[in-house]
Amino acid sequence: MDNSNKFVSGLLLVWDVITLSLTFLLSISLFKENSFQVMDWLVFFGLTTLWFVIVLSRKLYLSDMGQDVSSRIVNFLKSCIILIVLFGLTYLIFTFPPNFRNAVIAFSIGFPLLGVTTNFIIISLINRWGNNGNRHKDVLVTGMGNMVNQVNHYFNGHPNLGYNIKGFVKYSEKSTDNDAQYVSDISHIGDYMNENHVDEIIVALPIKCSKKIKSILKTADYHGARVRFIPDYKEVLGEDYKVIRHGKIDMINARQMPLDNKLSNFIKECFDWCFSSLALLFLAPLFLIIAILIKMDSTGPVFYCPVRIGKAGRPFRVFKFRTMVTNDNAGISSTQFNDPRITRVGKILRKYSIDELPQFANVFFGEMSVVGPRPHRSYLNQQFQKAVDKYMVRHYFKPGITGWAQVNGWRGPTETQEQKQQRFRHDLWYLENWSLWLDIRIIWLTIFGKKTHSKAF
Template sequence: MFTLRKRLRKRISKSINTVLIGKNNFTDFILSNPEISESMGIKGYYTIDESEDEHYYIGNLDLLFDDLISKKIDNIVLCDDGIDEKTCNEILLIANKKMIRTYLIPDFKHLSYNVNSLNMQHGIPIIKSMPEPLDNYENQLIKRTFDILFSSFVIIFILSWLTPIIALLIKLESRGPVFFTQERSGLKNQTFHCLKFRSMRLNREAHRKMATKNDERVTKIGSFLRKTSLDELPQFINVFIGNMSVVGPRPHMVEQTKKYSKILDQYMVRHFIKPGITGWAQVMGARGEIYTDEDMHNRIEKDIWYIQNWSLFLDFKIIFLTVVNVIKGDKQAY
């Protein structure tokens, strides 16, 4: 198992693109140790001033800002305490929007970025700007195993007999397909086709406009499906396939992602993990129609809290609260 894990980590590290910002004793030590730099996926470093090191030197901070936008960078490590606070804020702001994970060396002087997660990488203390339990491979394995087992149970023992009944009721009331598929934003902002039982009549605004209260597009059987959340059941197929999780931030329409990623600084952080059928925001009342940007901001805050505080027990709690809400009814479900 240890050998397999070592090989897996080596393979994963090759696909990771990590860059250092700054040149000091920490960067010299990391870059001089091939085992450490390879395991962290380090490709080189950027500095305030030009460097004569041709091997690992990538460029200055102007090039860094260009590369953050145009190139695939997975992680950045801030090592230089000579960078001014404004520049640090700009780097972290772009990193959040581009879903790039950021780390800080502990003696870094600008510690006003929610720095509360200390990691040790080969004996080197590194502060992560946001705690993220699901960045751990073991936790990812636990969550994925639970997703497969839970979704398999639902598909075999519920969807297998309920789908034909719902399909018949949908077909009897309106023409069109039984399932409604829509492109949604998923892990790392990769789009996927999210499955639902069709709850509306065929219309041209289905992929652009969210359902509203007393929406004329919603059918009678569709209204029942939406109020009971039965329309979401086919998403367990998405979970089994692997582009969703049972619990996580709800996947938004691509148009919503484009809009709110420009308005809310931390919006894209929610794509660090897979979207879910249910989530912390939903059980805390932040679901349904979005009236103002503040509504979306409150929802994103809860999504990020979930990412920072994930545990298997928390997933169980959210599933339990979801079932309770379905039984007693949710005013925001329409």
């Protein structure tokens, strides 16, 4: 278990103990007539000790925090049930005051409910923190000259910046003076990235001063004049770039977008958090009704959780209501018009995109955004990557429940080149022109727009 997992495990352990303590103390205060007595404190310390024994035996805090959220919650609930059963047996076997019964019932109900709620919130905050640049970025470095070594030494010496340099890419045959081992060369960098995850590529190239520039610098120095050099970045990078300074190293962020701004990203994160929290709260009764209807309509689970590709090309599981008799877990078979697998309830859910509503849980946990490019299956993602130029740019940020492409009618099938191009162009336009008001407009059009549901089946 690495340091980040140890921190998260420790945080969850402390929080669960606090939750247990608050629930027990409140149960005694509200449902037991007499004030705290010695026996109450003995029961409290006994429950706390029993909780430690249960969670250690079930390895609740030793598992990988990168596991599915559902696995963590289920394991927590099982631990709660074991604790409550043992507590109930102790109450039945030994003699307790009559007024202690209500406190036992209150604790048995309150601890699982409060515990699940707080666990959802804590895991959501942890995932949101990790999904917004606060994890290590896997980086390749390429270039020529001493600047390559400077980049390597600087980021290795400042691990708090989150750059994990995986190795050098040989820029030319002359590139033999670096301290790190080469993992590829320019010609085969794509092959390396097919097998290894890479978040960023740092290109460190010196600007070779011509004799004329050196002459100007010499004359300016002689006369005490300042020189400001303007490199022509636009010729290579276009209009969208930003110069960022790390120590004494200037880095150019190619394809700078609005959400690269920390304030803009923070505003979007706050909006996602608030919107998804309210949505889950108000939609909970509807979710219960839909779950019952799905169960009555056909056999199988209520939810369908396929793997989709998210930010930085990382896979995650999305929450959806099951709308088919059988689901394609391999992620290859696309839904067809009048697909015989779609259930009666499923037709209604898909028509109005109600099956997508559980994805507010993905937003709550920081895996998705309310608005953004729709997440695709791995198989479809690979098709797009080969067929559409610069397609993977849409993975710079989180995918969304709805998006600019969807409200403009480009949802559903992606069988033709035009359908693929149009979906990507709309996604890219959204990323390049993001604003909070644009997000609100897209949400409005998702609910009331005519084009949004025209191609749903």
